[in-house]
Amino acid sequence: MNRSVLSILLPVAVLLVVYFLWDGAVLLSNTDIFPRPYQVFLGIGELIQRGVLLKYVVASLFRVSIGFTLAVLIGVPFGLLLGWFRPAFLAFNPLIQILRPISPIAWIPIAILWFHVDDRAPIFLIFLSSLFPITVTSIAAVQNIQPVYVRAAQNFGLTRLDLFRRVIFPACLPQIITSLRISLGIAWLVVVAAEMIAVNSGLGYLIIDARNAGKRYDLVVAGMLMIGLIGLILDLLIRRLERFEEVKWGYFGGR
Amino acid sequence: MGLLRREVGKTVKEPIISVRDLGISFPGKQRAEPTHVLRSVNLEVRQGEFVCLVGPSGCGKTTLLNIITGFIRQSKGEVLVQGTPVTGPDPKRIFVFQDNGVFPWLTVEQNIGFGLSRRPRNERREIVHHYVQMVGLTGFERAYPRELSGGMRQRVEIARALAPNPEIIYMDEPFGALDFITRMKMRTDLTRIWQEEKKTILFVTHDIEESVQLADRVVVISQRPGTIRKQIEIELPRPRDLDSPEYLQVRDEIFETMGMSLKVGAG
Numbered sequence: 001m002n003r004s005v006l007s008i009l010l011p012v013a014v015l016l017v018v019y020f021l022w023d024g025a026v027l028l029s030n031t032d033i034f035p036r037p038y039q040v041f042l043g044i045g046e047l048i049q050r051g052v053l054l055k056y057v058v059a060s061l062f063r064v065s066i067g068f069t070l071a072v073l074i075g076v077p078f079g080l081l082l083g084w085f086r087p088a089f090l091a092f093n094p095l096i097q098i099l100r101p102i103s104p105i106a107w108i109p110i111a112i113l114w115f116h117v118d119d120r121a122p123i124f125l126i127f128l129s130s131l132f133p134i135t136v137t138s139i140a141a142v143q144n145i146q147p148v149y150v151r152a153a154q155n156f157g158l159t160r161l162d163l164f165r166r167v168i169f170p171a172c173l174p175q176i177i178t179s180l181r182i183s184l185g186i187a188w189l190v191v192v193a194a195e196m197i198a199v200n201s202g203l204g205y206l207i208i209d210a211r212n213a214g215k216r217y218d219l220v221v222a223g224m225l226m227i228g229l230i231g232l233i234l235d236l237l238i239r240r241l242e243r244f245e246e247v248k249w250g251y252f253g254g255r
Numbered sequence: 256m257g258l259l260r261r262e263v264g265k266t267v268k269e270p271i272i273s274v275r276d277l278g279i280s281f282p283g284k285q286r287a288e289p290t291h292v293l294r295s296v297n298l299e300v301r302q303g304e305f306v307c308l309v310g311p312s313g314c315g316k317t318t319l320l321n322i323i324t325g326f327i328r329q330s331k332g333e334v335l336v337q338g339t340p341v342t343g344p345d346p347k348r349i350f351v352f353q354d355n356g357v358f359p360w361l362t363v364e365q366n367i368g369f370g371l372s373r374r375p376r377n378e379r380r381e382i383v384h385h386y387v388q389m390v391g392l393t394g395f396e397r398a399y400p401r402e403l404s405g406g407m408r409q410r411v412e413i414a415r416a417l418a419p420n421p422e423i424i425y426m427d428e429p430f431g432a433l434d435f436i437t438r439m440k441m442r443t444d445l446t447r448i449w450q451e452e453k454k455t456i457l458f459v460t461h462d463i464e465e466s467v468q469l470a471d472r473v474v475v476i477s478q479r480p481g482t483i484r485k486q487i488e489i490e491l492p493r494p495r496d497l498d499s500p501e502y503l504q505v506r507d508e509i510f511e512t513m514g515m516s517l518k519v520g521a522g
Contacts, residue, residue, distance in 0.1 A: 146354075148355070149356060152358075155350050156346050156349070156370040157346035166372075170358070173360070245399060249359035249399065249400070
C-alpha cells in the first residue's frame with residue numbers, strides 16, 4: 001500500500017478504536033453523566049441550532065486574533081531591537097525573564113480588576129501569553145544570526161536601516177515564524193481559560209456554563225472537541241507561512 | 256620617498272594596497288600572555304595584481320585579510336588603500352567569504368544585484384544579467400541558494416562581489432569547501448574573470464598548488480605570530496601548465512619555504 005493511503009487509513013483506524021473504546025467504557029460504567037460519543041455529536045447539533053456555536057467560536061477567534069496581533073506588532077520589533085542593541089538587551093532582559101515564567105492564568109485577577117468582565121480582559125491575557133515567546137525568540141534570532149551575513153551587508157555599505165530591513169529581518173524570519181506558530185498555540189490554550197472566568201461568551205465560557213447550568217457534559221465535551229478542531233485549523237493555517245520561498249531555507253536542512 | 260615617486264610620475268605605479276609594520280594581538284584569558292597573531296607585516300599590492308597569501312592554518316592570514324578589509328582593527332601599524340587609511344569595510348572593496356555569505360532568502364539575481372540597490376532598475380538588470388552569464392549561471396536566475404550546489408553558490412558570491420564594480424576583491428579561501436574537480440574549474444574561471452575584469456585580487460589560501468596556479472605573486476606567511484617569510488613572483492604564462500618544470504619548481508620552492516617535505520609518508 002502506498003504511503004498516502006496509509007497516512008489516511010492509519011489515523012482513521014485509531015480514531016475508530018478510540019470511538020468504540022469511549023463508547024464501550026461509558027456503557028460498561030453505567031454512568032448517566034458522562035456522554036456517549038453520539039450524544040456529543042448531537043450536542044454539537046444542538047449548539048448550532050441554538051445559534052451559540054458560531055457566535056462563541058467567533059468570539060474566541062476575535063479575542064485571539066486581536067491579542068495575538070498586538071503581541072506580534074510589539075514583540076517582533078522589540079525583540080529585534082533588543083537582539084541588536086546590547087545595552088537595551090542588558091537593561092530589559094532581567095525584567096523579561098522575571099515576567100516570562102508567570103502563567104497568563106495568574107494574571108486573570110488583575111485582568112478583571114483592570115478591564116472588568118469585558119473583551120479586553122481575555123485579549124490582554126492572550127497578548128501577554130504570546131508576547132514573551134515572540135520577544136524572546138526574536139532576541140535570540142538576532143543574536144544568533146550568522147556573522148557572515150552582517151559582514152557581507154556592511155561590506156556593501158548598507159545604512160543601519162537597510163541592514164535591518166534587508167538582512168537582519170529576513171535572516172531572522174524563519175525563527176520568528178516558528179515562534180508565531182508556538183505562541184498562537186499557547187494563545188488558543190489561554191483564551192479558553194480566560195473565557196471560563198473573565199467573560200460571558202466564547203468556547204471557554206460555553207464549557208464552564210454547560211457544566212454549571214445543568215451538568216450538560218455532552219456540551220462540555222462538544223466544546224472541547226470544537227477547541228481541538230479549531231486549534232488544528234489555526235496551526236495548519238499558520239504553518240503555511242513556512243512555505244514561502246524567502247523562509248524555506250530556515251526549515252529544510254539549512255541553506 | 257613619496258616625493259621621489261611623484262617625480263617619476265606614472266612610470267612607477269603607486270601600490271593600491273600598502274600594509275606597514277602591521278601587528279595584532281589578542282588579550283589572553285585571565286592572566287595568560289596575550290596572543291600575538293601577526294607581527295610586523297609589510298606588504299604592497301599593485302593595481303590589477305593577483306596576490307595569494309599562503310601559510311599554515313592558524314598563521315593569521317585570514318586575520319590579515321580581515322584587517323585589510325576593515326572588519327577587524329589592528330593593534331599596530333597601518334593599512335593604506337589608495338593612500339587612505341582603512342577605517343572600515345567599503346563597497347569599493349568586496350570580500351568573498353570562506354563560509355559562503357550568499358543570502359539564502361534572496362534568489363540568484365537578487366543576490367547578485369544586492370550591492371546595486373542605488374542604481375536605476377534598467378541598469379541594475381543589465382549588470383546582473385552580465386554577471387550571471389560571466390559566472391555561468393544562466394537559467395538559474397530565479398533559483399534560491401538552497402537549490403544550488405556549493406560551487407554554484409560560490410559563483411553567485413563572486414558575481415555579487417563583481418557587480419558593484421569594486422576596485423579590489425578580497426577572497427578568503429573561497430574554494431575551500433568545494434570538491435577537487437569543482438575547485439579546479441573554479442580556478443580556471445576565476446583566472447578568466449580576473450583577466451576580463453582587471454581587478455586587484457588578494458586571495459587567502461592554505462593550498463600551495465592553488466596559489467601557484469592563480470597568482471602573479473605568492474606571499475608566504477610564517478607560523479604564528481605570522482609575518483611575511485618570502486614573496487615569490489610567478490611569471491608563468493597563463494593558462495598555466497601544471498606539469499611544466501617551471502611550475503613544479505616554483506611550487507617546490509614554496510613547499511620548502513614552508514618547511515614541508517615533498518615526500519608523503521617520509522617519517
